Amino acid sequence: MDFARLWLGLLLSLVTALDFNYHHQEAMEAFLKSVAQNYSSITQLHSIGKSVKGRNLWVLVVGRFPKEHRIGIPEFKYVANMHGDETVGRELLLHLIEHLVTNDGKDPEITNLIDGTRIHIMPSMNPDGFEAVRKPDCFYSNGRENYNLYDLNRNFPDAFEFNNVSRQPETEAVMKWLKMETFVLSANLHGGALVASYPFDNGVPATGTLHSRSLTPDDDVFQHLAHTYASRNPNMKKGDHCKNNVNFPNGVTNGYSWYPLLGGMQDYNYVWAQCFEITLELSCCKYPREEKLPLFWNDNKASLIEYIKQVHLGVKGQVFDHNRIPLPNVIVEVQDRSHICPYKTNRFGEYYLLVLPGSYVINVTVPGHEPHLTKVVIPEKTQNFSALKKDILLPFQGQLDSIPVSNPSCPMSPLYRNLRSHSAATKPSLFLFLVTVLHIFFK
Structure with a gap:
């Protein structure tokens, strides 16, 4: 009996063995379907919608009860590749899937995580953009946007300003998905820098913009989440690994402090979906060569696992x-x-x-x-x-x-636009006040 189990485990490992190459849509689908078939008791594969070109937006769910929400088990998600030319996150999530399913029942940490968490993994939110870029490139390419040339991370309703853009099918699919699940924690994976960035990405004076930041009422939690990820990534925690004159102390930044962003996904998650989300910039180069992928996996594996565990805070x-x-x-x-x-x-x-x-x-x-x-x-x-x-x-x-059965949505309008006061978290400390004064004095 033990020999049979060992042989079955070895066989399944071989079936889902994943190389360190870039996986285009056909290869990615084949891998995901193989995992869903061979680990059917702990996975569910489904599409939440389609891209402009009709490609499926695949999500693989991993958990002891993958097909439905169970009371007391929180919902977690990772989303990658919403900018099609930012590719590292896409491959890391495929390797994370393999790591989770092949270590269930072997690694106590992974087994417990699967027992108590429903983990949703979307390797690519922008498959059309990824397919448009065949050649690795460290800088901007046309594949960043979707097929209609919209930046998906500027395409969501914004809590601070009117965002009068045409909502794209990929964005609409994610918004619908957020209404269907009780997501508690999330991260979206990007490239082009090396930092963990937390909300808000946009802001108003009431959230702290006069002090070059924009903070949520849960700023202590967001800082903890960002530090949890960055501190376990040996290069991210350096803060200046990309050598581009941008220094992120301990590999962490408030999104607005870095640069303001209108219509971002992480702010939308927090305001309208009750889901804490941060943005993970995982590589100085947007689309690095394939031979670098094992290094990225080694740098991020512990962070990816530890971050999922934070869904059990509170x-x-x-x-x-x-x-x-x-x-x-x-x-x-x-x-x-x-x-x-x-x-x-x-x-x-x-x-x-x-x-x-x-x-x-x-x-x-x-x-x-x-x-x-x-x-x-x-x-x-x-x-x-x-x-x-x-x-x-x-x-x-x-x-x-x-009391309606389903939560009525807050209006998709700039809710913070006329806000005059906010949480104490946005009020500057004496130290930050002095820093601001000195900055103005010596500018």
Whole structure:
């Protein structure tokens, strides 16, 4: 019996063995379909839509229950290659898939991660752009945009300015996907620099732009997430590896501090999809030669795994009325860090709040009732790949007739445009105030 299992494992490993080459659409599809067939118990392959040229936007889900959401198991995603000429992330995600499925049941860390997480991996959001660039090039090429020549990372609704662009099919597919899943944490993989960048990418004075940054109410969490990835990448953490006169201390930057960006995907995820997303720039060269790919995998493997684990930060649970009926579409947020588009329970009454260890008050708001406050203490370390579980039982019967089953979207408009005040996280510290004053004085 043991010999048979060993032989089967070896056979499956051979079937899905992935070389360090660039995989165009046909080869990528063949690999993904092979994985889905040979590891059907822990994977699901599906397309969330099609590109302008009709290519499938493939997503492979890895998890103990890959085909559907299970209560208490958070949803995580990686998206790569939204700029078609930024290619390293595409290949890294294919190798990550292989690493996950071939180590399930062998590596305790990977096994536990698959047990407690539903991991969605999209190797290419812009397959048309990738196919348009056949020759490796470190700089900009026409393949950056989609087939209609739109930059997909400038194509989403923006929370700060009107973004009057034609929404592209790839963008529309991702927006629809975000509505279908309860994503908690995400990263999108790019190239052309070496840094972990966190929201906001755009901003207004109320989010800190007068101090050359734009911060979310969850800035402490975002800084932690970015440092988690960068600190495990030996070149990213240097901060100046690309030798292009841009220095990123410890390999991390606030997106706006680097340069303002209108219509970016990470801001859209955070504001409208309740999903914390950062942007990972993984290579100084956008489209490096194939022989460099093993080095990129070695540099990023630990970071990719450790970042997924961060989906288990904080606190999670369900909100019930006094009859233990789950309440969907109920606002659940940490006091003093509310979101401009309030975070709400999903159709199962679930909530997931990413917060660092510490003491917090959770504010639950049901239409027609006073806010319900619950104090929680988040321990220093998560237990068994799980956030602190805290179900909230409200002392009344929920008015289910007035609570829609699906979360109504906040208007796709610049929600922050007229904001006058914001979280304390955006207020400059004395140190940053002095730095700003000195900068102005000596400029």
